[in-house]
Amino acid sequence: MYRFRFHGRGGQGIKTASRIFSTAAFLEGFYAQDFPMYGPERRGAPVAAYVRVSHEPIVIRGYINKPDVVVVGDETLLYDPVADPLRGFGGGVLFVNTPLNPNLSVDGEVVTLDLTGLALEHIGRSGAISAGVGAVACKIAGFSESSMVDAVVRELEEIGLPDELIEKNVVVAKESYRGVPSFDLDSLPSLSESDFLETDIVHVRLDEGEVGIATIANLGNSAVRKTGNWRILKPIVDYSKCTGCKICFAYCPDVSIHMGEDGKAHIDYDHCKGCLICSSVCPFKAITMVREVKVM
Numbered sequence: 001m002y003r004f005r006f007h008g009r010g011g012q013g014i015k016t017a018s019r020i021f022s023t024a025a026f027l028e029g030f031y032a033q034d035f036p037m038y039g040p041e042r043r044g045a046p047v048a049a050y051v052r053v054s055h056e057p058i059v060i061r062g063y064i065n066k067p068d069v070v071v072v073g074d075e076t077l078l079y080d081p082v083a084d085p086l087r088g089f090g091g092g093v094l095f096v097n098t099p100l101n102p103n104l105s106v107d108g109e110v111v112t113l114d115l116t117g118l119a120l121e122h123i124g125r126s127g128a129i130s131a132g133v134g135a136v137a138c139k140i141a142g143f144s145e146s147s148m149v150d151a152v153v154r155e156l157e158e159i160g161l162p163d164e165l166i167e168k169n170v171v172v173a174k175e176s177y178r179g180v181p182s183f184d185l186d187s188l189p190s191l192s193e194s195d196f197l198e199t200d201i202v203h204v205r206l207d208e209g210e211v212g213i214a215t216i217a218n219l220g221n222s223a224v225r226k227t228g229n230w231r232i233l234k235p236i237v238d239y240s241k242c243t244g245c246k247i248c249f250a251y252c253p254d255v256s257i258h259m260g261e262d263g264k265a266h267i268d269y270d271h272c273k274g275c276l277i278c279s280s281v282c283p284f285k286a287i288t289m290v291r292e293v294k295v296m
């Protein structure tokens, strides 16, 4: 059995990527099981998806605590204590979507590719990486390119994407697939017999009602949740164009824009999560979004 764990941010299509991978596995003659896990249902929040692939029927259920392959859709997640993508990883393959060439000291093979750059180039959207992520996983597992493309088309049709967008995604998928190496997963040190037992138990803490709810739901704490590291694109205000009309201020869903004493829009980068709304609603085209690459 091969165990793949996908990590990304809400809006990057990580669940779709895991479905692309598991559908391709099915087309390659494997049994496949996939399921996502969401944290806060917000764009940019960490999400994970789990896929098991096997030549035998899969009877085990639950989270994958000891993955053979970890696929990370956003490099900033590597240091996110909530997402914790390297948890249980050792002796397998780690893929990171990044334009950088990080010197990661992990026990295993490290593969990188700039999927966000490919998505921007061919689709025009930084978050449209589901086909690329799925394709990379297929290549690492040694699946054929034709199964991968078939799976991309099936899954994107399933979620209702128009043909033109599916074609662009296929271009991204093929470039992603060809941009990474394939591995003989059966030879990975992570695939020892004892790992199959996965005996880790997830303990759910039982607190009193008022403290047992997700902390993010407690009143008045959003200011202390710095969501700036969720951002892939950063809004930049051109003050020669900003008229101070306040439209971006009204639309920002995270209250991350305030009007300064100069009467113009100013952005709180500690909390802006890069949703693009301000840029799209500004009638004077005063806000541009630039790619923000984090240093690892």
Ligand code: SF4
Residues within 6 Å of the ligand: 237, 241, 242, 243, 244, 245, 246, 247, 248, 249, 264, 265, 281, 282, 283, 284, 285, 286, 287
């Ligand atoms: S919507 Fe545009 S012009 Fe209006 S305040 Fe915001 S940045 Fe300035």
Ligand code: SF4
Residues within 6 Å of the ligand: 235, 251, 252, 253, 254, 255, 256, 257, 267, 271, 272, 273, 274, 275, 276, 277, 278, 279
């Ligand atoms: S991108 Fe703009 S609208 Fe979105 S959170 Fe940042 S400042 Fe607010």
